[in-house]
Amino acid sequence: MNCDEFESCLVDLAGPQGVGSAARTEALRHAIACPRCAARLADERALLAGLKALADGTRNDAAPARVESGLLGRFHELVPMKAATPAPLVGVASSSGLSWKTAAQLGLAASALLVLGWTLVRSNREAAVVDQPPISRSAESFEPPQQKVQKEGASRAEIVPFSLAPHETRRALRTPSTRRSARGSEARARSAARPASPSEGLGHRAVSAFERQTETPFLPFMAARPPLPSEQRQFVRIRLPRSALHVFGLPMNMERAAEPVHADVMLGEDGRALAVRFVND
Template identity: 30%
Template sequence: MNCQRFEELVSELARGQIMDADLQRDALDHERECRECMLRLNAEEHLTRGLHALKLEMESVSAPMALESHLVEAFRTRNVVHPIVPRRTMARYWLTAVAALLLIVFGVVAARWRHEQKQPRQVEAAVPSKQYEKQAVAYNRTPDQPKPERPAPERRPKRERRLNGLVAKTPSRNANRDESQISNHVVKEIATDFVALSYLNPENIQEGGQIVRVELPRSAMASFGFPVNMDRYNEKVKADVLLGVDGVAHAIRFVKEY
């Protein structure tokens, strides 16, 4: 047995506790051989005897009966602090309701004020766009071209329309169609000049082609430099597209009915 193992068993040896006989014999043999372990065992035995003597002396000592009664009386007469429970009042709820009402009123006033501020700007923005449309119509109308009027119904085998030097032939109408029915289909239109979509040479025109009426978003006019009314930005606008014999669009013009 070594000193470390003896250190673990010294308290049990000093108190005389029951342990294995072989282990106790080895510990006592090591205590006789090692002086430090012997001194440690003697100190533990002396401490154990002193604590036992103190225990015997304290058994005869007890508190007087009057002390117990005084302690009980002191505990009974002490002031117990009861927690103060706050009363529930409606003031907090009323304040919350008033604050919410004020927020709603301020929100409505701010919304109406912003709406009134936007209306003059929209009117101002709409007026120049109408002026630009009038200028564009006046610019596209040549001096020799009269003001568009409601044409009288005529019976012709063929009718030709000249579009800025481009001739588009339309098939002959049925000669037996009633004149009143023809007049109902006549619509007054104002058209812009044709704008080339690609390189346009006279050879492409001589080969022939056709004009197709389509509807485009009004925003498409802005990409060709025409003024657009922002109030009608999402509406449709009619346009004539000049297609060549190869099916490629060569030019476009925008049409307005009135």
């Protein structure tokens, strides 16, 4: 063995990785004959002993408890978002290899489901109107007639083409009739979304307001990033336990607690859920 060969196996010779017994014997024989390589071996052994001592001294080092508590705090924020996002769809949407064909097929399928769903909802509602008792005066006064127009428009807006640019989405969501009253209806929806204080006697009215709404506005998830200006968005309709309304501070009709509620989840280009709106059926 010459000095170059010795040098190439020096780390393994001195370290825990080790070398074969034949190579080791040959290397040590070379070190006896070559003071320069013997010194290199001694240095390497001293270095490894120092590194081992350094490793032993820090073996129990760990992140402070505040890191864990901070992470658990974020975990709590993210749990509603994860629960509201159907895993298989997110997996497809977030993969970088999502082809336009897959996206288009997904969009068409979802659009068809939305149309079908809306048709069923509408036919049920029309049937219900025939059987419904007259609306009480207090409920009538709570909802101005203008909102009925908005609801009609908003329900049409539910059939949102998939992967629209944000400005197109806004256009699709707000028809001319709804645009006029959008600001007011959003304010009303927000006020309905606030947990009502029973002491003010608004609890029942808030529940009624939600029950009579076609859908809430899109409510951003707490931990979600804001949508990017040029981002393509996708919408997925899912069913959630009605208790999910509580998570977003929306009033819940306890009589219908066992029934699921429909929700439209807005997904960003990366497949992350950005916002959700609840649809009353």
